[in-house]
Amino acid sequence: MKKKIFVADDEKNIRELLKTFLEDEGYKVFLFENGDDLLSEMKVTNPDLVILDITMPGTDGLSVCSIIRKKNDVPIILLTARGSDADYITGFTLGCDDYFTKPFSPVKLVMRVKAMMKRLSPQKNEVKDELEFGDITIYPKLKTSYCKDSVLKLTNTEFMLMCHMFKNTDRAVSREELLNVIWGYESDVETRVTDDTIKRLRKKLNSCNSNVEVETIWGYGFKLNIKNENED
Numbered sequence: 714m715k716k717k718i719f720v721a722d723d724e725k726n727i728r729e730l731l732k733t734f735l736e737d738e739g740y741k742v743f744l745f746e747n748g749d750d751l752l753s754e755m756k757v758t759n760p761d762l763v764i765l766d767i768t769m770p771g772t773d774g775l776s777v778c779s780i781i782r783k784k785n786d787v788p789i790i791l792l793t794a795r796g797s798d799a800d801y802i803t804g805f806t807l808g809c810d811d812y813f814t815k816p817f818s819p820v821k822l823v824m825r826v827k828a829m830m831k832r833l834s835p836q837k838n839e840v841k842d843e844l845e846f847g848d849i850t851i852y853p854k855l856k857t858s859y860c861k862d863s864v865l866k867l868t869n870t871e872f873m874l875m876c877h878m879f880k881n882t883d884r885a886v887s888r889e890e891l892l893n894v895i896w897g898y899e900s901d902v903e904t905r906v907t908d909d910t911i912k913r914l915r916k917k918l919n920s921c922n923s924n925v926e927v928e929t930i931w932g933y934g935f936k937l938n939i940k941n942e943n944e945d
Contacts, residue, residue, distance in 0.1 A: 716830055719754065721745040721777065722766035722792065727815075731764065734819045738827065748777035760787060762829060764822075767793040767804070775803055782808035786868050788829045792817070805909035810870040811896060812906070828897025829869075844879040847925035847939045849918075851879055860921035870895065871914055874907075878927075878937050887934035911935055 718740050722728050725746075732742045743760070745751040749771045751763070763781065767774035778789055791804045794815040804812055810829065813822055844851040849865065851858045853876050858865040867875065874895050878886055888907045896906060911927055918925055924940045 715739060715741040716761040717741045717743065717758070718762045718764065718826070719743050719745065719751050719760040720764045721748050721751040721769065721774070722764075723747060723769045724766070727766070727792075730819055731822070734823045735826065738823055740826070748772040748774060752777060752780060755781065755785070759785070762788045762790070762826060764790045764792065764826075765809075767791055775807060778804065778809050779807045782868070786866075786872075788869050790822070790825070790829075802909070805906075805913065808868050808913070810868060825897055831897075844876060846879050846882050846937055848923055849875075849879075849925050851876055860918070860923045863921060865917065865921060865923075867914075867917065870910060871917075874910055875914065878935070882937050885930045885934050885936040889934075891934065907934075 716739075718735055720728055720731050720735075720742060721744075722731075723746055728744045728746075732744055735742045743754065743758075745754070747769045748765065751765075752772070765774040765777055769777075772780075774791060774793075778791065781787065781789060788810045789808065790811045790813065791809045792813050792815060793804075811825055842852065842854055844853065848861050849858065851872075856869075856872060858867055858872065858875065874891060877891065877894055891907045911929075915927055918927070926938050926940050928936045928938050930936055
């Protein structure tokens with residue numbers, strides 16, 4: 714069955730461009746002139762991925778992202794012509810998974826979509842049914858995670874990042890590795906996507922009073938630790 718992608722953008726040429734490129738890759742694409750129409754359709758149809766323009770008439774893309782994220786962990790890619798730090802930070806705070814500034818390369822966006830879809834597909838050779846570190850337990854096949862006995866709600870991107878780090882708790886994981894494995898970026902791409910996703914994870918770990926922390930290895934990447942593990 715074809716994967717469904719919802720695209721909301723008030724610029725017709727961008728909508729049609731994305732539709733052409735995405736359908737060429739075998740996806741079923743639904744186009745919307747604004748976020749309100751997209752939200753209405755999501756009440757009856759669940760997409761596999763959403764692409765949102767930030768600046769749209771009616772409910773803007775950031776608000777639509779926030780509304781979706783409260784009920785759904787579908788991957789969300791934001792598009793903007795502004796490219797300001799405020800938009801970037803707000804988008805990731807609200808739970809988007811990636812971010813493109815206009816003008817963008819449709820080929821690169823499609824490559825990113827394909828990488829997202831690939832990591833969301835069930836893996837035939839999953840190493841473990843359960844990953845555990847500190848008081849966090851992850852069930853990769855079930856796409857669920859727990860902090861102590863409570864559900865730890867993560868977006869798909871946060872979940873995949875956590876899974877990768879849980880499989881590599883004995884070492885630091887570089888930003889380049891995370892970009893390649895989770896987002897499908899080439900190693901020379903400059904982006905803050907890893908740092909912003911880590912910030913969201915830290916906030917969620919702190920909210921559930923977890924004893925797991927994500928240490929920043931300056932100039933390299935990140936490593937999982939258990940708080941106060943060396944204290945008596």
